[in-house]
Amino acid sequence: MHAREREPSVAGRFYPAAPRELAQLVRGLMSEPVASPIAARMLMAPHAGYVYSGAIAAATFARVDVPPTAVVLCPNHTGRGDRRAVYASGSWAFPGFELAVDEELAARLVEHAGFRADTLAHAREHAAEVQMPFLHERRTDVRVVPVCLAGLSLEDCRVLGAGLANVVREVERERRERILLVASSDMSHYVPADVARHYDMHALERLLALDPEGLFGVVEREDISMCGYVPTTVALFAARALGAEHAELVRYGSSGDVSGDPSSVVGYAGVVVH
Numbered sequence: 001m002h003a004r005e006r007e008p009s010v011a012g013r014f015y016p017a018a019p020r021e022l023a024q025l026v027r028g029l030m031s032e033p034v035a036s037p038i039a040a041r042m043l044m045a046p047h048a049g050y051v052y053s054g055a056i057a058a059a060t061f062a063r064v065d066v067p068p069t070a071v072v073l074c075p076n077h078t079g080r081g082d083r084r085a086v087y088a089s090g091s092w093a094f095p096g097f098e099l100a101v102d103e104e105l106a107a108r109l110v111e112h113a114g115f116r117a118d119t120l121a122h123a124r125e126h127a128a129e130v131q132m133p134f135l136h137e138r139r140t141d142v143r144v145v146p147v148c149l150a151g152l153s154l155e156d157c158r159v160l161g162a163g164l165a166n167v168v169r170e171v172e173r174e175r176r177e178r179i180l181l182v183a184s185s186d187m188s189h190y191v192p193a194d195v196a197r198h199y200d201m202h203a204l205e206r207l208l209a210l211d212p213e214g215l216f217g218v219v220e221r222e223d224i225s226m227c228g229y230v231p232t233t234v235a236l237f238a239a240r241a242l243g244a245e246h247a248e249l250v251r252y253g254s255s256g257d258v259s260g261d262p263s264s265v266v267g268y269a270g271v272v273v274h
Contacts, residue, residue: 161237185228
């Protein structure tokens with residue numbers, strides 16, 4: 001086993017550990033007819049267990065034409081490692097396949113955009129991992145740059161977003177190919193379904209308006225438990241700098257839609273920015 005290959009952290013818990021079962025599940029979740037895939041600049045998708053949020057994540061990825069490289073930005077649930085951590089080399093293993101890290105792009109994000117190379121933040125973190133089987137289903141040779149973020153101010157997000165945009169713009173110009181930004185986030189946590197929807201729509205209004213300042217502000221001001229608002233804010237700053245003009249809500253729902261219990265849910269949303 002290559003020393004820099006990251007082993008799955010939540011296979012067998014958030015998604016199946018058997019290669020065939022995982023492939024069949026992801027393919028099945030993405031089998032609903034959709035409009036023609038779009039050349040998206042960014043998407044936001046949830047990261048819970050596939051039984052709860054997989055359908056919403058699948059519908060979101062199904063809307064997108066996945067290019068050769070995706071930068072996957074996620075929150076840090078474990079508290080380990082650097083607050084702006086890039087997994088800069090090697091590959092990520094999954095049941096039945098692996099995805100290579102785009103090492104050139106990762107190195108440039110570390111050198112020129114304010115990120116830091118760090119594997120500890122990614123070691124047990126699920127929020128980027130659960131996005132990747134959907135990326136793989138859309139494009140089997142996709143390369144990834146996993147980015148784990150935590151504890152950043154609005155100004156930190158603005159600076160990182162600008163740096164990310166500058167590097168992406170340069171690399172896209174050199175390669176003549178698009179790079180997709182993927183933000184990983186669930187919405188409100190462990191509140192009644194109607195409360196979750198009320199507050200989640202406040203946050204989503206700002207995201208759909210391409211307003212990263214507003215998104216960050218409303219989440220903090222209204223104490224919305226959207227775990228990935230920092231990576232989503234960074235990605236949105238970058239997407240806006242790269243010319244994004246429109247966002248669409250693909251689907252919204254909650255764990256209560258699956259469990260049948262609306263008394264305490266986690267909200268999930270899929271958004272595409274283009």
